[in-house]
Amino acid sequence: MSGNRNRPRIVIKPDIRLDTSAANSVAGGGGNLVAAPNLDRSTQIKVGEQVIEIDPDNVTVIKELGHGAYGIVELIQHEPSGVKLAVKKIRASNLQDETRLLRDMEVLVKSRGCPTIVEFYGAIFWESDVYLFMEIMDSSLDKFYRLAYAMAAAGTGTSPAVPEAVIGRIAGSVVSALHYLYTLKVIHRDVKPSNILINRTGIVKLCDFGISGYLVNSVAMTNEAGCKPYMAPERLRPRPQGYDIKSDVWSLGLTLFEIATGAFPYPHGNLFEQLKSIFQDPPPKLPANRYSPEFEDFIVRCLEKEYQNRPNYLQLLELPFIKTYADADIADFTRVVLDSAPEQCNSASPSSPGKQPSVATPPTGSPPVPT
Ligand code: ATP
Ligand code: MG
Numbered sequence: 001m002s003g004n005r006n007r008p009r010i011v012i013k014p015d016i017r018l019d020t021s022a023a024n025s026v027a028g029g030g031g032n033l034v035a036a037p038n039l040d041r042s043t044q045i046k047v048g049e050q051v052i053e054i055d056p057d058n059v060t061v062i063k064e065l066g067h068g069a070y071g072i073v074e075l076i077q078h079e080p081s082g083v084k085l086a087v088k089k090i091r092a093s094n095l096q097d098e099t100r101l102l103r104d105m106e107v108l109v110k111s112r113g114c115p116t117i118v119e120f121y122g123a124i125f126w127e128s129d130v131y132l133f134m135e136i137m138d139s140s141l142d143k144f145y146r147l148a149y150a151m152a153a154a155g156t157g158t159s160p161a162v163p164e165a166v167i168g169r170i171a172g173s174v175v176s177a178l179h180y181l182y183t184l185k186v187i188h189r190d191v192k193p194s195n196i197l198i199n200r201t202g203i204v205k206l207c208d209f210g211i212s213g214y215l216v217n218s219v220a221m222t223n224e225a226g227c228k229p230y231m232a233p234e235r236l237r238p239r240p241q242g243y244d245i246k247s248d249v250w251s252l253g254l255t256l257f258e259i260a261t262g263a264f265p266y267p268h269g270n271l272f273e274q275l276k277s278i279f280q281d282p283p284p285k286l287p288a289n290r291y292s293p294e295f296e297d298f299i300v301r302c303l304e305k306e307y308q309n310r311p312n313y314l315q316l317l318e319l320p321f322i323k324t325y326a327d328a329d330i331a332d333f334t335r336v337v338l339d340s341a342p343e344q345c346n347s348a349s350p351s352s353p354g355k356q357p358s359v360a361t362p363p364t365g366s367p368p369v370p371t
Contacts, residue, residue, distance in 0.1 A: 045122035045133055052081050054133065056126060059087075065346065066140070068194070070094040071129070075136060075346055085121060088132040088208075095130065108132075110184055111209070116177035118197055118207035137197035137205060138338055138345045141170070141259060144198050147344065148337050149262045156340070158333075162259050164291050165370040166333055168325025170196065170204050171256055171298070175322060177206035178252070179313035182245055191251035192230040193258060200338050200347055202331035228268045230254045233278055234307050246307040249316070253302025257284055260291065260299075294321040332368045 044053050058079050065073045071090040078085070108120040119135035139147075151157030174196060178188055188195075188209040195208040229236070232250035258264050265284035267273045283303035286296050298321040304310045316322060338345040 086136045092128040114180045116173040118205045138199040140194045141196040142193035145259045165328040166330045169328045172322045173204035175316045200335045202334045228264045246310045249310045328370045330370045
């Protein structure tokens with residue numbers, strides 16, 4: 001990006017095969033993913049139907065979308081085509097197994113086509129960073145639910161601030177995404193509100209799957225960055241058997257609980273207090289009489305402390321909470337909430353005039369409650 005004069009070290013390109021004989025093809029000769037070492041002409045990625053030549057010198061950073069413990073995410077524009085995309089930059093010093101990440105990126109490519117997973121376009125290793133290019137969404141759930149709560153507090157929102165139908169639809173999307181990843185033998189490992197993205201049309205997609213497995217010391221790092229660990233008890237006290245998809249079910253339960261109540265259920269700021277509460281206290285329960293028994297039941301099942309007792313994804317998909325809201329139309333609610341803070345909604349960004357609607361509709365009243 002601006003001012004960077006060096007060439008990318010390695011490029012990963014979904015759908016484009018430039019050098020099938022490359023000795024260090026990370027795809028192992030199969031699939032449609034090729035790593036082309038030291039090729040400065042090969043930074044091509046496919047965005048929708050368009051193939052673009054992407055190079056840190058021909059993109060402009062429009063704005064920072066946020067940053068986490070390991071790097072930043074930016075909204076960028078590819079100048080020759082005008083295409084906008086998101087780039088996540090992770091510092092290599094935060095990667096404990098760069099080679100394996102590279103190899104396993106094939107799976108990111110395979111996840112293309114799943115409607116509830118953020119589309120991955122490709123990656124480059126640039127100097128000492130890895131850049132992951134992906135589809136741009138309007139917001140993440142951590143920001144989104146706070147906006148909904150702010151509207152409710154100001155008397156312009158709904159009660160509850162995030163209606164159950166919206167949470168049900170989010171849950172259905174995330175469970176299908178996790179199930180899809182599971183069929184690809186991928187465990188997400190980092191389910192939390194900031195890794196679930198949403199757009200103004202009410203589409204919900206999961207992002208950042210698998211990556212935390214390659215990052216250095218994720219409990220310590222997330223705590224250091226002031227984030228709250230959404231990790232299941234069995235992950236916080238690791239077992240020799242390792243990690244299971246049921247741990248992501250716990251993280252999903254905590255995520256939905258947070259959206260439904262507007263607060264993370266465990267004490268934060270002090271990791272020791274938090275871990276003590278996770279291990280010693282009964283799991284969090286939704287406040288009585290605010291939501292349906294089906295939603296309460298869903299949370300109880302996800303937040304079983306014994307991972308063996310938690311449902312798997314197919315079982316979750318059969319629960320009434322998911323089935324009831326599978327077709328709920330949450331577009332109007334989402335749009336009104338995101339329009340309440342246009343500067344936080346990427347498609348309504350004032351810094352992207354011309355290409356997309358640049359004037360966001362001001363909120364005209366309470367967001368409609370989906371049925
Ligand atoms: P962690 O470091 O633990 O992963 P995080 O998820 O908050 O925490 P990042 O993954 O770096 O950190 O993301 C930072 C923010 O960037 C997110 O909170 C989200 O709001 C935003 N973001 C990430 N990816 C996208 C995307 N594809 N489109 C729009 N916004 C995004
Ligand atoms: Mg993230």
